[in-house]
Amino acid sequence: MATVTPSESRKKVNRIGLESKEYRGGKTTLCAGCGHNAISERIIGACYEMGVDPTMVVKLSGIGCSSKSPAYFLGESHGFNTVHGRMPSVGTGALLANQKLIALGVSGDGDTGAIGVGQFVHLMRRNLPIIYIIEDNGCYGLTKGQFSPTADLGSTKKTGVVNDLPPIDTCALAVELGATFVARSFSGDKKQLLAILKAALSHRGTAMIDVLSPCVTFNDHEGSTKSYSYAKDHDDPLEDISFVPFFEDISVDYEAGTTQAVSMHDGSTLYLTKLEEDYDPLDKLQALRVLTETRRRGEFATGLIYVEPDRDDFLTMLNIVDEPLADLSEDRVRPPKAALDEIVESLR
């Protein structure tokens, strides 16, 4: 009888030699069953599978339940839990200081859609290389369940109060503002969210991901359009995404309509398989139409909604030296005496 000795079983490591557990963080303090916990697990999975160096990741967040989650993944990475709605500016500053960092921002629908909507707008415009995740539960969990701006018209709170303002569709807004990677998923859709996160890690520019993440305590009840039951009944995936990182050297040839090859900045290729709707993520008008139409049907378009791989990201446009500005030595940042003398002479 063949036996397998446990001690001989090989440890599974990724391409940089790290195990999955080295991507974990602290113990979650979020409610049991919270969608945000699943998202954290996907982030861990995506970073592990993509061989991301945790020491180069910066985890950023605003304020809210979602914003607490960075403590629960990538414990070896620096994190900055900032202030409500203003994480984009802090993330921008961090990347200006060190453009080699891999920025991962976690926000919530209130953090982004209410107080943060101004900074969100400008972040989308700038195309800063950051993965920006909105953990969207349509309510303010940490302050006990007030409506957020993404709460749908007609949805009700636990107390029975009805929301009577139209929602902000962060994906449509992002597309309109010029974001170069816009996706939506659902915290319970393990396969799709993982694929989107991996694609986001390869995108050089802002990767905005709206993840519906039902709040088990304040929003997961009959009448909420972001509850588990509602989302499962109305989920409308756009396409099957199989992400193929270039270093794994696998190519997939998928028949059934045309296959759209989209080149990412790090040289890898994203393949989209078209379903019967013939969806093209490179078409901005189509993206907006699909978002509007699905919305009208009370559905959520999920998947990679829009992508523009060729636009220069914000940091490239600034034409900074290759070394991080934070690391430049004194002789590179303090001009010589001759420069000062020249300036003083010009003032005489």
Added chain:
Amino acid sequence: MAPSEIAHQDPPVATPTKRIVNDFSIQIATVNGSGSQTANLVLLRSIFGMGVPVSGKNMFPSNIAGLPTWFTIRANKDGYIARKAGIDLLVAMNAETAREDVLSLDSGASVVYDQPLKLDTLRNDLVFYPVPFDELVAGICKDAKLRRLVRNMIYDGVLANLLDINRSQMEKALSKQLGAKPKAVELNKGALDAGFKFADENLEKRDGMTIEQMDAVSGLVLVEGNTAAALGAMMAGVTVVTWYPITPSSSLCETLIEYLKKYRIDKETGKATFAVVQAEDEIAALGMAIGAGWAGARSMTSTSGPGISLMGEFAGLGYYAEVPAVIFDVQRVGPSTGLPTRTAQGDVLTTAFLSHGDTRHLMLFPASVGECYSMAIEAFDLAERFQTPIFVMSDLDLGMNTWMSKAFEYPDKPLDRGKVLTKETLERIGKFGRYRDVDGDGITYRSRPGDGMPASFCRGSGHNEWAQYSERPEDYEKNIDRLARKFETARNWMPAPVVEINRKASIGVIAFGTTHWAIVECRDQLLAEADMQTSYYRVCSYPFRAALASFIERYERVYVVEQNRDAQMLSLIKLDMPVELMRRLRSVLHYSGLPIDARTITDSILLQEGYRVEKTGAEVPRKRSAGVGGE
């Protein structure tokens, strides 16, 4: 410029004919956007070029074009360059304000004016010099469209004649202002000549004012405070500049951008060793500076009062999470939108405590353009040494006006990056705690993303020494007490005050920022008019040095002079003093939006010291009768 109270005029007064050499104020009243700034700066530089100490103060409206503007040049052989309330020579070019401008003059002043305005009918106790500007400009400028641009230069020519200003100095100043444009220089030179010629042939000099060559400004340069601060920031090695425009701060970052583009491009690659972002608002501007500071870059922003209000939340985050950033506050009149183009020192209290909870910030108070430069450099070192936001408290008068200064010196200290965690330190301390005080000075070590050292979590929420989220009472208290200890450590690292102890002094005077220039003159006035000896303590930073209490302890009465309504600096000082010293503090306040003048301070101190002060129109200092005196 206020509506005149000098309605009643005495019968004809003989204008003084004694010579007044290098001691008067010239005010040019024009319309903004009319090109008068060039003529004014040429005039300023000409006088400076003759070796005479000068200051130039611009009073401009919050507008782009078409509203009244006044430029005041003070020439003073003794180096008194603070604003003087009285104007000795008015150049009236703006029909809209001309009447009021003339009515507000003291008796005996001179007026150069556009002839058609017929200002000489308004009063009979002034010296009038009518000049037909339109006629003259038509004579030297064929192109009617260009006349607007050179018309003002004519009064420079007139003044050169009336005040004996050296023509070659004036031409040199003109070349400096318009150097790169030979056609403009030629046209303007024609205007100068026309003005001079007209005055020479038509105007009878009936006052005693004259400029004489002297040698008081050798080696000095003329520069604005914002330019000096920008230069200091660049020499400090700033790498991330994130800003939002606001009067009177914009020119600081705009000038810095020009300097950076010229002197901080990597020769080999042609790439920048800096990043500049014009943020969407002041909140984002400081947020970016904090993000950059957290990631290890020397970062800054610049703003004014309204921006400071907006930056409150991030300032508190910077304080509590201990992230460095440099913020320049070029103060203007508040509250709210206030007077965007007038000066004040009204952000002292707000900034000291900026944010909710127990927050306290480091502040620097430059009084000269030289200090705008040197304190800018110091600010970056202090921000990183103390891992906290630091505020450089300039003001509109300093930032946007032209001041004399010694040439700026090359920094003699290397950049101080503060307590950054290294392998050696890690070995010494054992385990890394981002907020763990291992040296006893309240300052902890920090690691930065990507530096290969252990990571930590930065947060504005309560934390323990290991940067973990904590709600424990003992963790919170220990941390916030350490922050207070860190602030105490900063006391002796901040720039020292400038103190003059006069052994014969009966009172002390405390001031900061641009008030300094009026204090210098005031102390001489007190001595001359009331034989009152004073000691002077100029505050350069917050937290205050221990020397401040010692200074106050010497005198029964100490006057804190400042440019705000609520005695903000006095209040801040009080918080640090025991009751016995608190009660010795008295206020001298000025908050009209115009730069403070010596006479205001002198009269206030005299009054509070029990003297009777006569309010006269004339700016001639006279011995006041000693009233009760002392207490």
